[in-house]
Amino acid sequence: MNVYDSARMSDVLRPLGYQPVDLPDAADMIILNTCHIRDKAAEKVFSELGRLRLIKEARAAEGHPTVIAVAGCVAQAEGQEILRRAPYVDIVLGPQTYHRLPEMVARAARAGGAVIDTDFPAEQKFDFLPDTEAPQTPGNLTSFLTIQEGCDKFCSFCVVPYTRGAESSRRVASVLAEARRMAQSGVRDITLLGQNVNAYHGEGENGEIWDLPRLAYALAEIPGLSRIRYMTSHPRDMTDALIEAHRDLPQLMPFLHLPVQAGSDRVLTAMNRGHTADEYREIVRKLRAVRPDLALSSDFIVGHPGETDEDFEATMQLVRDVKFALAYSFKYSQRPGTPAAGAPLQVPEHVKDTRLQALQALLREQQDEFNATLVGKTFPVLFTGEGRKPGQITGRSPWLQPVHVLGPRHLIGQELSVKITERLTNSLSGELVEETEYA
Ligand code: 5AD
Ligand code: SF4
Numbered sequence: 165m166n167v168y169d170s171a172r173m174s175d176v177l178r179p180l181g182y183q184p185v186d187l188p189d190a191a192d193m194i195i196l197n198t199c200h201i202r203d204k205a206a207e208k209v210f211s212e213l214g215r216l217r218l219i220k221e222a223r224a225a226e227g228h229p230t231v232i233a234v235a236g237c238v239a240q241a242e243g244q245e246i247l248r249r250a251p252y253v254d255i256v257l258g259p260q261t262y263h264r265l266p267e268m269v270a271r272a273a274r275a276g277g278a279v280i281d282t283d284f285p286a287e288q289k290f291d292f293l294p295d296t297e298a299p300q301t302p303g304n305l306t307s308f309l310t311i312q313e314g315c316d317k318f319c320s321f322c323v324v325p326y327t328r329g330a331e332s333s334r335r336v337a338s339v340l341a342e343a344r345r346m347a348q349s350g351v352r353d354i355t356l357l358g359q360n361v362n363a364y365h366g367e368g369e370n371g372e373i374w375d376l377p378r379l380a381y382a383l384a385e386i387p388g389l390s391r392i393r394y395m396t397s398h399p400r401d402m403t404d405a406l407i408e409a410h411r412d413l414p415q416l417m418p419f420l421h422l423p424v425q426a427g428s429d430r431v432l433t434a435m436n437r438g439h440t441a442d443e444y445r446e447i448v449r450k451l452r453a454v455r456p457d458l459a460l461s462s463d464f465i466v467g468h469p470g471e472t473d474e475d476f477e478a479t480m481q482l483v484r485d486v487k488f489a490l491a492y493s494f495k496y497s498q499r500p501g502t503p504a505a506g507a508p509l510q511v512p513e514h515v516k517d518t519r520l521q522a523l524q525a526l527l528r529e530q531q532d533e534f535n536a537t538l539v540g541k542t543f544p545v546l547f548t549g550e551g552r553k554p555g556q557i558t559g560r561s562p563w564l565q566p567v568h569v570l571g572p573r574h575l576i577g578q579e580l581s582v583k584i585t586e587r588l589t590n591s592l593s594g595e596l597v598e599e600t601e602y603a
Contacts (some may be wrong), residue, residue, distance in 0.1 A: 165357050166197045166236055168308040169417050173262050175294050180266055188219050191229040198238035200327050202497040209238045209344050213250045220252055231272055235262060239328035243282045258282035259328055260339035263292035284329045290338050295345060305548050307351045307576060311339050312358030317398065318505035321468060321496060324359050333366040336374050343383055353391035353546055353560065362397040362406055377409040384415045388581060395421040402447045411454035418455050419563040423463035427482030431468055441482050448486050458490035459534060459563050466523055467496040467516035469507035476519050483526055487562055489534040491527045495520050535587045542597055545582040547575050566591040
């Protein structure tokens with residue numbers, strides 16, 4: 165979502181005469197868009213700011229002022245702390261106020277001190293942002309599109325409800341208009357974004373509330389959008405209607421990010437996830453019944469307060485049962501202000517390390533196994549660019565792996581059948597089956 169937000173900040177600043185540059189040394193304004201989800205991400209902000217201070221000083225010596233802004237969830241959560249530790253920062257803005265950036269830039273130019281805006285405004289920023297312009301990827305064939313933000317679920321470990329705010333959905337008309345513009349500019353593969361994307365409940369033209377499956381059916385009507393994805397979903401909002409959309413819509417890609425976090429019911433309860441491990445297994449069963457080629461990715465946390473060896477073994481068992489094509493796993497990180505941070509029975513660091521290693525080894529095995537099942541198969545690949553080797557072009561599989569083939573450059577932008585011949589560590593190679601575009 166920060167990638168999408170950064171592109172929108174760039175859109176909002178363009179009318180003021182700003183354009184993106186490659187290096188911070190050449191920039192009149194530097195915006196750090198930050199993440200607060202784990203301690204490591206948040207700490208990185210301060211080390212990065214230290215580097216930017218040197219750039220600001222060097223440029224000042226040459227007579228060029230530099231505006232430094234900190235955006236995103238660290239700004240939201242630690243605005244005052246940022247100004248205390250890095251007084252050379254000019255602007256601090258939360259994720260819900262970046263439509264006000266032009267005003268903040270003007271105020272920063274006038275004001276002696278820093279400008280800070282970490283409100284949760286009543287207005288929706290999407291109603292105030294200019295139309296999307298900045299291409300997010302070369303050739304603009306793939307794109308993110310935020311449709312929902314924030315979260316009311318309050319998992320024990322998570323800062324999102326405090327940093328991104330309450331769950332809120334973007335209006336249907338605004339989403340559809342942006343999707344159409346993207347499709348017209350050549351986007352083929354779109355990823356709908358939200359911290360709880362499948363809890364989407366956007367307001368339609370006549371005040372009716374649309375859910376995610378209804379939105380997906382409408383998006384599938386847009387010419388050119390041949391691939392639709394959404395993330396991140398919560399198991400509790402994986403409704404039957406959404407599962408049926410996976411049956412009905414070939415555009416909905418057979419690859420779903422569905423974080424489960426843990427496989428022990430005791431830990432799931434402590435985490436306030438609101439479902440059991442078996443309920444998760446059941447959702448997966450239903451999804452695979454309607455879309456047998458559906459692959460899953462997930463997020464895991466090891467070492468949540470109170471997690472025992474037995475609990476951890478239940479996570480390993482869930483992984484063995486479900487089989488994931490891809491997964492992200494993390495050591496539990498204490499986040500200020502969250503219920504789990506102050507909970508008793510914090511798990512020692514070395515125990516988290518051991519569990520993380522075991523889990524990651526199993527997940528790596530499953531990722532390799534999944535990729536191995538694709539060797540010999542033929543499926544559509546959306547070609548997005550040139551490959552690393554001469555004569556190669558590269559694209560995305562329906563499951564998001566990079567796929568390399570030998571082929572002419574003019575095929576970039578097309579979706580073509582490829583037969584996979586080999587599995588590499590994090591990608592696949594194959595050969596073009598025919599040079600006809602996938603309908
Ligand atoms: N510690 C470790 N991982 C976390 N995540 C969220 N909060 C924490 C935390 N405090 C992970 C979850 C979530 C992903 C985006 O980040 O797995 O799904
Ligand atoms: Fe965080 Fe997701 Fe839980 Fe919301 S549902 S609190 S975003 S982990």
